[in-house]
Amino acid sequence: MKLKKINISNFRNISQLEYTAAPGLNVLMGDNAQGKTNILEAIYVLANGSSFRTNNDRLMVQYEKKCFHLKGTHQTENRVISTEVEYCLTNGKQIKINSKKTNQNNQNRLRVVVFTPDDLYLVKGSPSRRRNYIDYILKEVSNEYRLLVDNYYKILRKRNEVLKKNPINDRTYNLLNELFIEYSAKIITARINFINLLDSLVAKNFGQMNQEGAIKIKYALSFPVQDGKVNYKNLSDNLIKYVEENKENEVRRKSTLVGPHLDDINIYLNNKPARLFASQGQQRNIAVSLKISEVHAFKELSDYYPVFLLDEVLAEFDDQRKSRLIEQISSSEYQSFLTSVVNDMISSFGSKISLVRNGEVEGNN
Amino acid sequence: MRLAQPLQALIDQLLKLPSIGPKSAQRLAMFILRLPDEEARQLAISIIDAKKKVFPCPTCGYLTDVNPCMICTDQRRDNTLLCIAEEVTDVMAIERTGFNGRYFVLNQDFNLLKGNDIDDIDVKSLQERIVNGGIQEVVLALNPDIDGEVLSRYLASIIAKKGVKVTRLAHGLPVGGDIEFTDEITLKKAIEGRKEF
Numbered sequence A: 001m002k003l004k005k006i007n008i009s010n011f012r013n014i015s016q017l018e019y020t021a022a023p024g025l026n027v028l029m030g031d032n033a034q035g036k037t038n039i040l041e042a043i044y045v046l047a048n049g050s051s052f053r054t055n056n057d058r059l060m061v062q063y064e065k066k067c068f069h070l071k072g073t074h075q076t077e078n079r080v081i082s083t084e085v086e087y088c089l090t091n092g093k094q095i096k097i098n099s100k101k102t103n104q105n106n107q108n109r110l111r112v113v114v115f116t117p118d119d120l121y122l123v124k125g126s127p128s129r130r131r132n133y134i135d136y137i138l139k140e141v142s143n144e145y146r147l148l149v150d151n152y153y154k155i156l157r158k159r160n161e162v163l164k165k166n167p168i169n170d171r172t173y174n175l176l177n178e179l180f181i182e183y184s185a186k187i188i189t190a191r192i193n194f195i196n197l198l199d200s201l202v203a204k205n206f207g208q209m210n211q212e213g214a215i216k217i218k219y220a221l222s223f224p225v226q227d228g229k230v231n232y233k234n235l236s237d238n239l240i241k242y243v244e245e246n247k248e249n250e251v252r253r254k255s256t257l258v259g260p261h262l263d264d265i266n267i268y269l270n271n272k273p274a275r276l277f278a279s280q281g282q283q284r285n286i287a288v289s290l291k292i293s294e295v296h297a298f299k300e301l302s303d304y305y306p307v308f309l310l311d312e313v314l315a316e317f318d319d320q321r322k323s324r325l326i327e328q329i330s331s332s333e334y335q336s337f338l339t340s341v342v343n344d345m346i347s348s349f350g351s352k353i354s355l356v357r358n359g360e361v362e363g364n365n
Numbered sequence B: 001m002r003l004a005q006p007l008q009a010l011i012d013q014l015l016k017l018p019s020i021g022p023k024s025a026q027r028l029a030m031f032i033l034r035l036p037d038e039e040a041r042q043l044a045i046s047i048i049d050a051k052k053k054v055f056p057c058p059t060c061g062y063l064t065d066v067n068p069c070m071i072c073t074d075q076r077r078d079n080t081l082l083c084i085a086e087e088v089t090d091v092m093a094i095e096r097t098g099f100n101g102r103y104f105v106l107n108q109d110f111n112l113l114k115g116n117d118i119d120d121i122d123v124k125s126l127q128e129r130i131v132n133g134g135i136q137e138v139v140l141a142l143n144p145d146i147d148g149e150v151l152s153r154y155l156a157s158i159i160a161k162k163g164v165k166v167t168r169l170a171h172g173l174p175v176g177g178d179i180e181f182t183d184e185i186t187l188k189k190a191i192e193g194r195k196e197f
Helices: A034-046 A116-125 A127-141 A143-164 A170-209 A230-243 A248-252 A280-302 A318-329 B005-015 B022-034 B037-053 B088-095 B124-132 B146-161 B184-192
Strands: A001-010 A014-020 A026-031 A066-075 A080-088 A094-096 A101-102 A113-117 A213-218 A263-270 A306-311 A336-341 A352-357 A360-362 B080-087 B102-105 B139-143 B165-168
Touching: A001 B146, A014 A034, A014 A360, A026 A034, A026 A318, A034 A066, A034 A080, A034 A113, A034 A306, A034 A336, A094 B146, A101 B088, A113 A280, A113 A318, A116 A127, A116 A280, A127 A143, A127 A170, A127 A263, A127 A280, A143 A170, A143 B146, A143 B184, A170 A213, A170 A280, A170 A318, A170 B146, A213 A280, A230 A248, A263 A280, A280 A306, A280 A318, B005 B022, B080 B124, B088 B102, B124 B146, B139 B146, B146 B165
Parallel strands: A026 A336, A026 A352, A113 A306, A306 A336, B080 B102, B080 B139, B139 B165
Antiparallel strands: A001 A014, A001 A066, A066 A080, A080 A094, A094 A101, A213 A263, A352 A360
16 A cells, blocks of 8 residues: 555645655655654544544644645555545544545555654553554454454443442343453454564564564463463453452452453563663664564555554664664565654665655655 | 513423524424414423323333233234333334334333443343243344343343243344445344355
8 A cells, every 4th residue: 555645735834735655765854843743644644534643633733724634645456545634623524535425444544554753662661552552453454353442441441330339239240241251352362363473573573673682572461371372262261260269359449450451562672571671772673673563464464565654763773773774664565754854864775855844845756 | 682481481491302402492482482372282282191191001111001002902913022122212113123022121221331230120020021921032122232232141141041032133234235335343243144045
């Protein structure tokens, strides 16, 4: 999947901009506060209908303007699809794909994976970041998983509500618990299968970027599993047992203390927890590897590459790693957009380089 | 702006209706004021009449003005088939299908987030109905959401104890729909629930 062209108007600091993308690496260069990330954000909004930087759509409308408007065309294997996203302060958002009104879950929409400087926290941040990381891609490739997770959180809220009662109603609890266990085991099975795929991709990818060091990722359950086999049956049996044993505790704390909403993904560098033992630079390396692997996993699961957006990925990298990363991205099959400050010496890789200045792009086409 | 007191009172009453805002209330009040006297009287009488005479049928829970209700006294219906629905409006929808069995309407709110418990659901009359009524199959027609699922499982376990067959509505394709435009989750349910031709 490749973005061919995007038109942006009244979006953040961009009044009017047309950008024709190259099929490989697109570099957006410029000084600070010129609008590089705004272009990435526009592509992301075009794909997902909302931003990775804010939950408040109003903030994306240019100062003193009423609406922002994004229009793009992307090429899939066998067709060209046009997308329009318009947001007005007064009447909200409208998404059109091939001129037809639709919602943000349309199957034909552009798919992207984004790396932001915040993704450093993938390694050392809270578990919720790592869960969101795998949930994002699983939801992107499977609407069934999306529904599963949405329903799981509904069940969880209801379960917590039931646990808040004093005394709790055992019959209600048991019925809801049955559902809770079914959904938990389904979600965990899907996630573990995905982690197994991701693990091999990350190991390969990290090796390409770094001469030394081996990386391993594992799914960390919030409950113990005997005999280590992870399949739906075994997971639900063990979860049933754990929930039974810990019921008293849950009742006392009035909250659900186990389940996929508390699971984590452990990342090991040379068999040591990366969260604790990896340096800042290594953690950044791992985060970038995880994101690149996400792009490849997308291809494995859905048969096409998403567009890869990289915001300020080069900062903090030494020159050797910088050039290795750019070499890898520019020689890959997927399309990518990368923002960078001016003197990051990328020019040698034959990619499309544009200068962003004050919300405009120079050297376009 | 001050309105005549009776007009203001009418608007205030209309405002209490669901999905009626201040402007709609005003528009409806004006409409009523312009009605001929007789029609306005009919409207008022209908409200009072309905309120006074309509009640849930003690046997099935459907709204009625006679006891037992029209559905319960209908001799042509299949006495061995019982459909459980959450609300009267669900029965109205199922009736339009020409369903030919009897009904049992729960008529009770069940929302776990609002703190309802499964024991709030009064199943005594349902149990009696099943024991006494010669029923061979119970169809669960509850909404396919989480609360509906919890409730369905509960009722199914109770009914199964009485040795009666329990079924539930199928998930699947809308009639007259297009496979191409069906979302994949519904379509998957339809494939799983396929029937022999």
